[in-house]
Amino acid sequence: MKLNNIDCVCENCDFRDIVHECLDDDEIKGLCRNKKEFSYQKGEVIHHEGEKITSFKYLKSGLVKVFRRTNSGDEQIVTITRPFEFVSNMSVFSGNSYRYSVSALEDSVVCNIDPDYIRDLLMKNGTFSIMLLTRIAEINERIIEQTLDLRQKNLIGRIAYSLLYFSSEIYNSRIFDLPVSRKEIADYIGMSTANVIRTLSDFRKEGIIRIYGKTIEISDIQKLEILSKRG
Amino acid sequence: MKLNNIDCVCENCDFRDIVHECLDDDEIKGLCRNKKEFSYQKGEVIHHEGEKITSFKYLKSGLVKVFRRTNSGDEQIVTITRPFEFVSNMSVFSGNSYRYSVSALEDSVVCNIDPDYIRDLLMKNGTFSIMLLTRIAEINERIIEQTLDLRQKNLIGRIAYSLLYFSSEIYNSRIFDLPVSRKEIADYIGMSTANVIRTLSDFRKEGIIRIYGKTIEISDIQKLEILSKRG
DNA sequence: CGCGGCTTTGATGTTCATCAAGTAAAGTGG
DNA sequence: CCACTTTACTTGATGAACATCAAAGCCGCG
Numbered sequence: 001m002k003l004n005n006i007d008c009v010c011e012n013c014d015f016r017d018i019v020h021e022c023l024d025d026d027e028i029k030g031l032c033r034n035k036k037e038f039s040y041q042k043g044e045v046i047h048h049e050g051e052k053i054t055s056f057k058y059l060k061s062g063l064v065k066v067f068r069r070t071n072s073g074d075e076q077i078v079t080i081t082r083p084f085e086f087v088s089n090m091s092v093f094s095g096n097s098y099r100y101s102v103s104a105l106e107d108s109v110v111c112n113i114d115p116d117y118i119r120d121l122l123m124k125n126g127t128f129s130i131m132l133l134t135r136i137a138e139i140n141e142r143i144i145e146q147t148l149d150l151r152q153k154n155l156i157g158r159i160a161y162s163l164l165y166f167s168s169e170i171y172n173s174r175i176f177d178l179p180v181s182r183k184e185i186a187d188y189i190g191m192s193t194a195n196v197i198r199t200l201s202d203f204r205k206e207g208i209i210r211i212y213g214k215t216i217e218i219s220d221i222q223k224l225e226i227l228s229k230r231g
Numbered sequence: 232m233k234l235n236n237i238d239c240v241c242e243n244c245d246f247r248d249i250v251h252e253c254l255d256d257d258e259i260k261g262l263c264r265n266k267k268e269f270s271y272q273k274g275e276v277i278h279h280e281g282e283k284i285t286s287f288k289y290l291k292s293g294l295v296k297v298f299r300r301t302n303s304g305d306e307q308i309v310t311i312t313r314p315f316e317f318v319s320n321m322s323v324f325s326g327n328s329y330r331y332s333v334s335a336l337e338d339s340v341v342c343n344i345d346p347d348y349i350r351d352l353l354m355k356n357g358t359f360s361i362m363l364l365t366r367i368a369e370i371n372e373r374i375i376e377q378t379l380d381l382r383q384k385n386l387i388g389r390i391a392y393s394l395l396y397f398s399s400e401i402y403n404s405r406i407f408d409l410p411v412s413r414k415e416i417a418d419y420i421g422m423s424t425a426n427v428i429r430t431l432s433d434f435r436k437e438g439i440i441r442i443y444g445k446t447i448e449i450s451d452i453q454k455l456e457i458l459s460k461r462g
Numbered sequence: 463c464g465c466g467g468c469t470t471t472g473a474t475g476t477t478c479a480t481c482a483a484g485t486a487a488a489g490t491g492g
Numbered sequence: 493c494c495a496c497t498t499t500a501c502t503t504g505a506t507g508a509a510c511a512t513c514a515a516a517g518c519c520g521c522g
Contacts, residue, residue: 070383071460078379093361094369099376122364123357130324130353133364137325140371145330147378148309151421152301155510182469190382192511197470213469213519229302386478413501423479428502444487444501 001044004037004109014060015111018084019135022127034117040104046087049101055112057088062108063170063179066100067187077188079143080105080180082170086139105179150189157231158189159199160224163209167218175217232275235268235340245291246342249315250366253358265348271335277318280332286343288319293339294401294410297331298418308419310374311336311411313401317370336410381420388462389420390430391455394440398449406448 010032013020020028037060040046046057049068064087066078078100081087087102087110122129146165150158162185166176178185182200186193203209208224210217218224241263244251251259268291271277277288280299295318297309309331312318318333318341353360377396381389393416397407409416413431417424434440439455441448449455 076383093365094372122360126354129360134324141325143375
């Protein structure tokens with residue numbers, strides 16, 4: 001982890017268009033004074049579940065996994081999330097410790113904002129409140145929907161769904177480098193590592209995908225979509 | 232469904248202590264003018280997924296199930312929820328149609344508020360914004376946590392978890408009438424009806440519970456907790 | 463070069479869904 | 493109120509889906 005000691009540039013932040021559009025110049029300046037930006041390398045932990053909440057965090061760039069540890073000690077991945085979706089999504093306002101661990105799947109930049117400043121903004125800026133409420137609702141909705149989708153599918157459907165998720169939601173490309181290990185896919189879809197690998201091999205044998213180590217190329221996207229829906 | 236044509240009594244509403252405490256008298260009166268209260272009988276549908284959002288709804292009394300229909304036509308139950316947890320939880324601010332169907336498991340009373348009025352309140356009352364944000368976050372958190380909990384358990388663990396949920400979260404009693412059919416439990420935990428029944432029978436044979444039709448009595452709560460945790 | 467972690471594949475056993483057949487309970491119409 | 497119909501529940505038998513175990517290959521790294 002490394003503190004990015006850059007001058008205050010919230011005015012130019014990519015997020016301004018999306019999240020801060022409802023803030024005036026003074027509020028943006030206040031935001032600048034109450035934020036710190038950190039860089040994390042692939043694999044680094046951003047925070048652990050159970051740690052006291054110190055910041056309202058959002059992901060500026062990179063890719064992270066949100067996860068927790070089960071009773072039996074395994075990892076359970078809640079979601080894999082891109083920039084423009086808050087990292088410390090909800091816990092900030094519904095508890096005093098982070099509910100899930102978060103770690104970087106790719107080199108990532110996280111902006112940490114003082115929760116008290118967010119509270120100030122909520123108190124005085126109604127437009128900001130509605131925006132934040134809407135975004136948090138959407139992020140939660142997506143997590144719930146993903147989980148429900150996965151739950152109703154069998155092994156084949158889950159793998160197909162995950163590949164399509166990486167391809168269309170994360171990388172926007174038919175060919176991409178998996179940001180996760182086979183075991184992490186297993187932790188995400190709730191199946192065993194061996195069966196994840198087996199199913200990927202089956203897809204390869206049937207000509208649906210090509211595998212070069214971590215690189216996946218989807219050759220037959222229609223078939224994959226059918227398997228995802230039916231499974 | 233029946234419109235409760237009662238005089239405006241928001242001032243005396245049970246919710247005032249919990250949700251409306253941050254509203255002043257004028258705002259409460261405004262709320263009264265912009266709300267309608269409906270009663271639903273056990274089994275009635277409150278709204279269907281996909282219907283246009285007309286109201287911000289919350290449950291005043293009773294018990295409801297939130298569910299959707301899967302590709303294969305089965306019901307998938309998202310959550311079973313009590314009063315003081317909003318019914319139309321999140322969709323209101325993140326879309327223009329209800330994402331899930333909701334129906335009454337017991338006779339229920341639902342308060343429908345004009346979403347525009349909620350928006351007005353959010354615009355001008357910061358305390359209300361923070362309260363609503365916090366509550367919506369908490370409700371979503373709970374759904375996500377329940378789903379993750381269930382996902383990591385096997386059949387026995389899921390049944391035990393559900394029974395403990397009804398006992399401790401809903402009815403606060405060791406003995407209670409199941410508000411759902413065996414099939415609905417199956418839809419909730421994502422397993423087959425036959426196996427739900429079989430597992431309940433097993434629990435009965437082992438002396439963990441007693442079954443009188445829809446009435447369940449938990450005889451050995453420690454054992455049930457062990458099964459829930461380990462499963 | 464050798465060690466450890468990730469990946470792969472096959473063999474085996476467990477868990478769970480499905481099918482079928484029967485019983486109890488709850489509506490429904492005469 | 494009773495016969496009839498329908499729906500919910502129950503149990504056993506079977507097979508499919510999936511986890512687990514084990515052994516071997518691969519790859520990066522000291």
